[in-house]
Structure formats: C-alpha cells, structure tokens
Amino acid sequence: MATVCDGLISPYLDKLESRGPFSPAARQAITDLPAKLRTVARAEDIVREGDEPHSSCLVHSGILSRYKSLPDGGRQIVSFSIAGDMVDLQSVLVLVADHGIRSETAAKIVMIRHADILRVASEHPEIARALWFDTLVDGAIFREWTVNVGRRDARSATAHLLLELDWRLTQRGLTAGDSFELPISQADLSDALGISPVHLNRTLQWLRAEGLIRTNSHVVTVLNRDALVALAGFTSDYLHPEGPRML
C-alpha cells in the first residue's frame, strides 16, 4: 500500500517553481523530503473532520475533494485538488481537521509528514514563503467558491467551476485541447455547487443545448469558450498565476 520512492515530490516542486526559482539548497531540501506513495480507491476518506493527521498529502493523480458535512447529512465541497496540489497544508499547523478530505476518483497520493515540512520551512525561509503563498492561493480559491455558491445562479456557477478546473488542469498539462477528464458523478459535482443533483443535471443539459460544452462519458469539452467565460464571469486572476512577491 505504501512505498518509499524518489521523485514523488517533483510535481509539487514544478508547481512551486513555476512561481519563482528556488536556491539549489532549498530545491534539494524539497526533493529530499521523505514521501510515501499511497493508492486510494474512489470515494475513500483520507481525512475526517475531527482527525488529527500527522501528514499532509500531495496529489499524484486523480481528484480529491475538501468538504464540510452538515448535521442533516448534507455535504459542501469547498475545493477540488488535482495532480500537483498539496492538500491540507492546513494541518501542518492546525491540529484538528475542521473539514474532510476524500478521493472523488481513484487516486495516487504522496504522504509527507508535518514534522518534515516544518523542518524544511524553518531551515529555508524561501520554502516557508512558498508554502505560505500556496496557502494564500488556497484562500483565494475558497473565496471564489463562496461567490460561486452564493451569488451565481446554477448555470453560471457550473460554467465557472468547469472553467476553473479546465484552467488548473491546463496549467499542469492535463488537458487535451479543450477537453479534460472529469470522472466525477453529478451527485458529487452538485455538492460542490451547492445545488441538488437533479438541478445540476438540468443545468448541464442546458449548457449542452446552448452549445457551450459537450460531455462524453466523463470527458468535458469546451465548445464555446467565449460564451462560457461570459456566462461564468470567469477570470483566472484569483488563481494568481503571477506567483508571489519576490524580494
């Protein structure tokens, strides 16, 4: 189930370096982080609310969700994590998990111990800054998500979610032209949008009928990007591709 390998961190290192260079020493410290690869099935809980995890995880492949549960059994997904994302940097400093992490698809994840993350962060201020920045972009995504469920109707919210995923997947080279895989059921997607599965289904039908998207067995194709962007009111600004302030 869990094996120790080299090079497991490189997707995350790539992501951090796309935002600015590291010194050779810092680069090496990240590469040398002890990491364990773990394979998880679809719909598996990785962290439950109330847990006190001792590791963060990096997505190697697949899609994870971060979600909060409600007393009535409802679930609100607050973000999706894709390959190259460090999930739950939160738990490095916050002892008790206030939200759950679950695999929405079968996935491979890389476990990295908090103690090791804290060590490299304190030894290399540039790493501390990169991790802090990553946390800040996380926050920006949460804010946009709030706008999505709070102020956009189902059509533009759905369009916005698809465009965010498309944009982030493209950043990692995980799209093929205007198409990307999204092997997530409508029921789970509706938990991300704060709407009912039935209504999401009708919304998707409308997006297809308008010629904005096509879906084929969990492959989404953007057919009319301009119209979709206009409907969603999407800009990638909040994802901060420009990277952190450099000193």
Place this chain on the structure above:
Amino acid sequence: MATVCDGLISPYLDKLESRGPFSPAARQAITDLPAKLRTVARAEDIVREGDEPHSSCLVHSGILSRYKSLPDGGRQIVSFSIAGDMVDLQSVLVLVADHGIRSETAAKIVMIRHADILRVASEHPEIARALWFDTLVDGAIFREWTVNVGRRDARSATAHLLLELDWRLTQRGLTAGDSFELPISQADLSDALGISPVHLNRTLQWLRAEGLIRTNSHVVTVLNRDALVALAGFTSDYLHPEGPRML
C-alpha cells in the same frame, strides 16, 4: 489623517499570544513594527480589486468586510474583520488584490507595511508561523462561509453568521452579556449571506418572532442560544481557539 503611535499593534499581539507565547525578542519585534493609524468613514473602500497595496491593515475599531464584486453589480462579502484582526495578510505575498476591502462601519485601522511584516517574519520563524496560522484560520472561516451560503437556508445561515460574530467579538471582549453591536445595514448583511435584502428582513423577523434574538437599533441580543446554535448547526471548532501546533 495618519499618525504614528506606539501600542497600536497590541490588539493583534494579544490575539496572537492567546494562541501561544512568543519569545521576548519576537514579542518586541512585533511591538516595534512601524504603524500608522488611519480613520475611515463608513462604506469607504480600503482596497479595490486590482490594487497592489503596499500595506496590510489591522482593525483597531469598527468592522471591515472583504468582498468580491460580480459583473452584474452584485457583491458577495466573504468575511467580516473585527478589532484585533489583521486584514489582508494575503497582500503581503500576493501582489494583485483579488478582492476588495471596505469599511462597513466607521473604523480606525492600523496600517503596517508589507516590507516590515516580511522582515519580522524572516527574522523570527515563530512570527512567520503565527502569521501562517492566522492565514490558515482565515481559510477555515472562508470554508465555513461557503457552507453557509451554499448549504444552509436563510434562517440557519443568518443564525450562523450572528453566532460567528458573537463568538469572535466575545473572544475580544467586545460583547456585553449576550448582546453585541452590529451597526451594519440589512442590505450589507444580505451581501454576506448571499440572499436578497428583502428576504433577510423577513428572516430576521422570523428569528425575532421565534424568540431567538432581539434587535434594538443595531444591537443584537441572543435570547435563546441553544435554539440558535441548533438552528445554525454552529460549533466554534473551525475558528480554532486551540491555537497552532507547538514545537
């Protein structure tokens, strides 16, 4: 308009120290941060989307909001900041603001330059860790906000917002028994809840009629806390009063 004074940082220092002690040197470094007091009127923009601010601000008194605007003129408030909160730690590392900051009431704010924050953070790893933790709690509040607008109906969402404010104000000693001041118009509150002003008005009337709260010229009194907590599904866990992991 702007004056340099001593002791302006102490409310924030108190907040950070409530989560764990600092070394004397770190404590002094925070106290010595150059700060300027600024008085702002109600409904004044402090940061606009697209700005590149060079300072973060600490709330000395009053309430600020962080919000995102929509193409159609709509507005979604994603959090309120009260006395002792450091607002926009985000902009320390993120150059371009992806959201606005506005005074919801008349307020006094303390401006602290990013360069100074970065300096003390890099000189004192314990400060860097405290600021990172603060950012993580910020993220937790955004997530809960997403749940509020996404999965709770107007009644429980409103109850939840009031309880969050009550809890945070109590932490700072800004409540009087079960009452606290909330000098914010219903129109602005509805922007925080993602509902229309008219519907918020009816929701507040319902909360009053049920005997859960009383409102008197912008003073909110919690009359039946147990029922309000049950309605909202509120716990303070996500606000992480326990503080960060200690090494």
Place this chain on the structure above:
DNA sequence: CGAAGTTTTGAGGACCTTCAAAAGTTGTGG
C-alpha cells in the same frame, strides 16, 4: 447477464427574488 450505480424525466411545492411603495429612522442645516 444481472446488479448496482448514474443520469434523466416528470410533477408539485418551497424558498427566495424582484419590483414597488409605505413606514420608520437618522442626520443635517436653517
């Protein structure tokens, strides 16, 4: 091929919105 899960369809109803106007409150200047 059967079982389990997922998507789709239908219908009725609840929640929330919009528009418009009245009633109440606050702030300011004469």
Place this chain on the structure above:
DNA sequence: CCACAACTTTTGAAGGTCCTCAAAACTTCG
C-alpha cells in the same frame, strides 16, 4: 429644535429558480 432629505426597514404581491420525491432509462462492472 424642528424640518427636510436621505437612508433603512418593512410590507405586499407575483413570479422564477431550485428542491423533493419518485420512477424510468441508461451505464458500468463483476
């Protein structure tokens, strides 16, 4: 200190978005 203007809260009514329940059609997988 009152009068007026501006703003905020409240009320009413009609309509749209979205929800729930329930069942049928379609996929996927063992």
